[in-house]
Structure formats: structure tokens, C-alpha cells
Amino acid sequence: xxxxxxxxxxxxxxxxxxxxxxxxxxxxxxxxxxxRSGAGKSVLLRLILGLIKPDxxxxxxxxxxxxxxxxxxxxxxxxxxxxxxxxxxxxDFMNVEDNVAFxxxxxxxxxxxxxxxxxxxxxxxxxxxxxxxxPAELSGGMRKRVALARAIISRPKLIFYDEPTAxxxxxxxxxxxxxxxxxxxxxxxxxxxxxxxxxSVEQIAQQVAFLHAxxxxxxxxxxxxLSSEDPVVKAFVHGLIEEPTVGAG
Ligand SMILES: Nc1ncnc2c1ncn2[C@@H]1O[C@H](COP(=O)(O)OP(=O)(O)OP(=O)(O)O)[C@@H](O)[C@H]1O
Numbered sequence: 001x002x003x004x005x006x007x008x009x010x011x012x013x014x015x016x017x018x019x020x021x022x023x024x025x026x027x028x029x030x031x032x033x034x035x036r037s038g039a040g041k042s043v044l045l046r047l048i049l050g051l052i053k054p055d056x057x058x059x060x061x062x063x064x065x066x067x068x069x070x071x072x073x074x075x076x077x078x079x080x081x082x083x084x085x086x087x088x089x090x091x092d093f094m095n096v097e098d099n100v101a102f103x104x105x106x107x108x109x110x111x112x113x114x115x116x117x118x119x120x121x122x123x124x125x126x127x128x129x130x131x132x133x134x135p136a137e138l139s140g141g142m143r144k145r146v147a148l149a150r151a152i153i154s155r156p157k158l159i160f161y162d163e164p165t166a167x168x169x170x171x172x173x174x175x176x177x178x179x180x181x182x183x184x185x186x187x188x189x190x191x192x193x194x195x196x197x198x199x200s201v202e203q204i205a206q207q208v209a210f211l212h213a214x215x216x217x218x219x220x221x222x223x224x225x226l227s228s229e230d231p232v233v234k235a236f237v238h239g240l241i242e243e244p245t246v247g248a249g
Pocket of ligand 1: 036037
């Protein structure tokens with residue numbers, strides 16, 4: 001397993017957001033983590049990235065439990081992880097080319113290598129000709145593609161996408177989900193996508209983990225999830241409002 005969470009709990013404020021999350025992610029797999037708004041998907045991502053610590057439980061990245069590690073020990077492992085934030089989180093004062101080159105410049109790679117890699121990735125993500133544009137001059141879909149380029153350029157072993165299709169029209173969404181799938185196949189990075197968009201799940205996921213009531217309520221292959229007869233899963237997948245159980249109590 002690339003990633004394994006064992007009985008992870010987290011309370012924020014007075015709310016126990018995660019009550020014992022168990023999750024396994026195999027190498028090169030594409031996993032969608034789904035759940036209703038407020039279910040704790042972003043909290044889960046922040047825990048895996050080591051930005052916050054769980055109250056209890058273990059988070060294994062390969063052979064290493066990340067939980068007891070300090071920032072300095074986490075840093076080299078974090079460099080193996082890429083993150084594509086919902087809003088792209090681009091540097092507004094840098095053009096497309098410099099945004100994409102950022103991670104390589106930080107690692108002091110030779111300028112000739114950086115130029116070659118940036119050019120190759122921009123071509124792959126259909127951004128050729130837009131190198132000198134500033135983020136404010138890009139469409140939403142282009143910003144997402146720049147964010148993808150920026151994350152993928154350092155060849156992460158594990159890549160996270162937070163709501164990658166949010167704010168895109170259906171065609172823009174399909175372009176991004178196609179790219180996520182193709183990049184996973186080309187580069188082999190284990191891919192974890194947080195989303196509540198069922199079309200994205202259909203287009204991207206091999207595996208789905210459904211976060212509900214502080215736990216992974218359902219984990220399995222995408223087809224199984226999308227056609228599940230479990231009332232809670234079904235209500236989520238089809239956007240149904242759950243009826244109170246008749247005769248309960
Ligand atoms: N720093 C914090 N302090 C207190 N509560 C927090 C904090 N961060 C998140 N929460 C709470 O944790 C719960 C889960 O939040 P989270 O952002 O992970 O949800 P989500 O599943 O990502 O939702 P969405 O799909 O809307 O982004 C929410 O009830 C939220 O209010």
C-alpha cells in the first residue's frame with residue numbers, strides 16, 4: 001500500500017469530524033474520496049499532507065507512519081506529494097511559465113533542464129502559447145491546467161486534487177477529468193481526488209471511499225459504489241433527500 005490510515009480520529013472545536021477512519025490506497029491507483037459537504041474530506045487531506053495531526057490513529061506512507069514525524073522529517077516525504085488546490089493557488093505575480101517552473105527552481109535544477117521540462121508539460125496540458133500570461137488573464141479551466149502542470153512537473157509519487165472540476169462547465173470538467181486520468185496512466189502517480197461531483201467519480205475513479213458520519217462508510221470499486229443499493233450510498237449518489245426511518249424508536 002502507498003497509503004494506509006488506521007483508526008484516524010480528529011476533533012476540531014467541539015466537533016468530532018473523524019471518528020475512526022480506515023483507508024488503504026494501492027500504488028498507481030485512482031481513488032475518489034467523496035462525501036457530503038462538511039463530511040471531513042478536506043480535513044482528511046490536511047491530515048495526510050501532515051498540515052494537521054490526528055488526535056489518534058496512524059497514517060502510513062509506504063513504510064513510514066507520518067503521525068509522530070516533525071516538520072523537518074516530513075519535508076522530504078512531502079516533496080514526493082503533489083497537491084492541486086481547488087482555486088489553483090497560483091502565484092498571481094508570476095506568469096504561467098514561472099508558476100510551473102517554481103518547484104524545480106526551488107530544487108535548484110539547472111535552468112536548461114527547467115526550460116525543457118516546463119515546455120514539455122505546457123505542451124502536454126494544451127498551454128503552449130500562453131507561457132507569458134499572468135493568472136488573472138486565464139480562464140478557470142486554464143488556471144486548473146496550470147495548477148496540474150505545476151503539481152505534476154516534479155513527478156510526485158502521490159498526487160491530491162481538491163474538487164478539480166469545481167466551477168467548470170461540463171466540457172471543461174471533462175477536459176480536466178480526462179487529463180487527471182491520462183496523467184495517472186502516463187506518470188503512474190497514485191491519485192487521490194476529493195470531489196462530490198458524481199460525473200468526476202464516473203470519469204476518474206477506480207476506487208471510491210465514501211466518508212460519512214466520521215468514517216469511511218463504503219469503500220470499493222467505482223461501479224459497485226455507483227450502483228450500490230445501500231440507502232445511504234444511494235441517497236448520496238442520486239442526490240436524494242434521506243427520509244427519516246419510519247417507526248424508528
Ligand atoms: N479549523 C477548524 N476549526 C473548527 N472546525 C473545523 C475546522 N476545519 C474544519 N472544521 C469542521 O470540520 C468539518 C469538516 O470540514 P471539511 O472542510 O473537511 O468538510 P468537506 O467534506 O471538505 O466539505 P466541502 O465538501 O464543503 O468542502 C466541518 O464541520 C467544519 O466546520
